[in-house]
Amino acid sequence: MLGKLLKYELKASGRIFIPLYIVILIVAVFNGIFMNTNTFQIQGILILILTSLFMALGVLTVVVTIQRFRKNLLGDEGYLMFTLPVSTSSLILSKCITALIYAVLSFIVAVLTFGVFMISSTYGVLLPEILELLNTSFKWISENFLDILLLVVVMFISYSSFILLLYTSLSMGQLPKFNKHRNIVAFASFIAINIVISIVGDALGSILPNENMYYHLYQSPHFMITILGxxxxxxxxxxxxxxILDKKLNLE
Structure with missing residues (x-):
């Protein structure tokens, strides 16, 4: 059932993200075409458009994450969703996994856009120089693969905690006692939980012994404890x- 929920969520969110991805890539291609021309005015306009699109993508990523959870589970649609033969865990996971997938796709689109700029800016550079750059890059990646992998893991964990923090805050705003101030309570909950996490993190960090500098992240006990935290x-x-969704849910 989780697979069906994911398919539904991916389609629903894709209606917003996929067209934006396509527009960003098209603008990036045109930017690359005009990069090596003297049409500076067009270049400036395209860069401004591309920057605006990336800003819109960042905002939409958060807005869609909030809206899909709030509308689908905390609004009128919640009456239908919670009658489905599926667990609350699956409902939450489908939302969270979908948000993570589109975050990864947004990162890939950003890398592709950067690649277009790189290819455009290296116009006229000899092929051996490009191959040498690629060879150096791959060599660095292979030497630091575990560090890069750990950083990717930390990014996934951090973004997952951000998504779930939004969900928890929104759910707290739905508690019956806060009927008249749902938005304010949700926002206050987001701030309060962030503060608590920061305080606990600082407290744990202060009791850990100082460590020496390590060449690799996986050699650092502090970094591994950060991952576990x-x-x-x-x-x-x-x-x-x-x-909250199981025991205290108060739908709009």
Missing amino acids: GIAVVVILFFATKF
Whole structure:
């Protein structure tokens, strides 16, 4: 059932993100075409458009994450969603995984856009120089693969905790006692939980012994503890959201 929920969520969010991705890539291609011309006015307009599109993408990523959860589970549609033969965990996971997938796709689009700029800016550079640059890059990646992998893991954990923090805050705003101030309570909850996480993180960091400089991240006990702490935050926020939806849900 989780697969069907994911398919539904991906289609619903894709109606917003996919057209924006296509427009960004088209503008990036035209930017690359005019990069090596003397039409500076067109270049400036295209760069401004591309920058605006990326800003819109960043804002939409957060807005869609909030709206899909709020409208689908906390609004009128919630009456239907919670009658489906599917667990609350699956409903939350489908939203969270979809948000993560589109975050990854947004990153890929950004990399492709950057690639277009790189190719355009290296116009006239000899092929051996390009191959040498690629060879150096791949060599650096292979030497630091575990560090890069750990950074990717941390990014996933951090973004997952951000998504679940939004879900928990929105769910707290739906508690019956806050009927008249749902938005204010949701916002206040987001700030308050962030503060608590920061305080706990600082407290744990202060009791850990100082460590020497390490060449690789995986050699650092502090970094590994940070990963475990991030996982703990994700788990706590997930079950907090699930508890509210299961026991305290007050639909609009």
